Amino acid sequence: MKHKTFFWFILPTALAMLLFIALPIVSVVMQSLYTPHEQVLRVVENCGPFGCTQETTIDAEATQALRAEQPLGQFAGLDIYLDRGHLATTEVAEAWRTREGLGDFMGALGNLPFYRAMGFTLTYTFTVTPLLIILGFMIALGVNSLHRHLKGLVIFFSLLPMIVTPLIGSLILFWMIDSRGIIGTSLQWLFDDPDLSLKASTGLTWVTLIVYGVWHSAPFAFVVFYAGLQTLPKDMLESAMIDGASRWEQVRYVIIPHLMPLVTFVALIQLMDNFRVFEPIVGFNAAAHATSLSWIIFNDLGGETRLLSSAATTSVLTIIGVSILLSPVLVRTWRDFNTKV
């Protein structure tokens, strides 16, 4: 295809991505380096019959003029990155100096919003991903050995947790685990503890969110692995059987190696997706016990005051996190492309 034709074909999509993805990223980075102007204050002396008093008033006109002149605000450099709401370098250094053991230090970190969110995000990402791969693999093996007529039905119901809007899915479960809901009541009965509530403690909230994450994403792993099983050459299994491999050995030495590239694929995709965990925290109303980076951004943006600079800074930090998780995917794509050409 000629360069010129290519240009016209690609123009609409490139323009859309340039204007609404590339430029916003630049603007987010810029915003994270600036803070809003403070109000311009003016000291006025009021002289009356009882002497003079000094009064400080807000000079609205001057504030407006300053804001119009530099709409981004004043340059703050990396100050916002280092403040208490983000990387909190001074607080971390302080906690490190006064630590009484590693646990104490981690506890101090847990009080800082960014590290608290990071703690949950990483725990969530690295527990949900392996668990959903295992569950998805087991479902795929199970469904693969079912009767032909049952498969379609099972696949239909299996897709639901993944297709349904994350916020809606988490709300549905949230109502069920309510202490008056069906799962909540069952758990109270099971553990014989009428005050048991999954929402009350941090640990249980984390478990709930992780269970939700696995429930939501396992179907994806299942579908991918199931498709992989269809491409497994039959004679490979047969020769393994003739060589006397037991069922377990067939799975371990034939099926798992065959699916390994797909496992990597699912793991890479899911690491990135789970890192941005957000909707379940809103749905489960869990912000008191578990926050994530995305949730902090949402919270900053949603308030009355709209803390744009703070949200932008967290956004940049999130983008850096995603880039780290993305790098293996890029390397893989690079390798694929070079071997293909």
Added chain:
Amino acid sequence: MSSSKATQQPLALKIFIYGFIALWLFLAAFPFLWTLWGSFKVELDFFSKADWTDALTGPRTEATYGAPFTGAGYEGAWLQEEFWRAVLNTSVVCFFVVTISLTFGTLGGYALSRSGYRYTFWLLIIALIFRAMPPITLVSGYLLPFFAWNLWGILPTSIIVLVAINQPFTLWMLHSFFQKIPRDLDEAAKIDGCTQFQAFRYVIIPVMWPGVITTGLFSFLLAYNDFAVTSMLLNQQNQTMVPKIASFLGTTQTEGNVMFAVASVVSATAPLFILVMFFQRQIVSGLTAGAVKG
């Protein structure tokens, strides 16, 4: 599989497999069925501490409305809380997001699949990086310009933003799909005197629909399920379903109108049910397209 003696499963294994799959099916489907059933009850039945069977039989619903089922939750949500407006907004957003992103995506994906130059690779890599960006991180970049130019709060803004966020994925899907259509087809058309665009129009468009439908489904799901972008970029009146439901939670929990939220959740899930029912094959093939290719 085959029914030969060697591959037959022992009974214990068979029972185990069926049991496991039944358990998974229960986990996957039960929450939806339970909420669907419960949405026709009053709150005291759906959340009943005394006896969980109340949610099935609905004694208090019967006491209040004279029948074990009531549409009060739906009436409250759709009419009193104006959920119909959100449904309308969602339909508008989904329709335009799907059509626009497919138009842009087919043109771009086709060009990427037919050009052998090095820059196509870099464009695809950039798209992959954009695909990984959580949409919420972009929102703080939108707000200032949208406020300044008075674009905030209206549907077209959200539509074009969702189209853009959708492009990277659409491009990848359609790129790999167009690569499977033999190049000889459009080469032959060009030899016969077509321009590149005519070749696309008369040769490729008639055969591209399976891939386009699959990609369109995922564009639809993205627009339908979005919460981060629409809740930040739309004003109260233009809210789509998901942010509307989220805003219910703040107000209804206190007023004791949880059933409004339950009813609207069920209303928002129903179209997805139907979608999966009719397009199961396309969804599965779309999910696996990226993986099996390598």
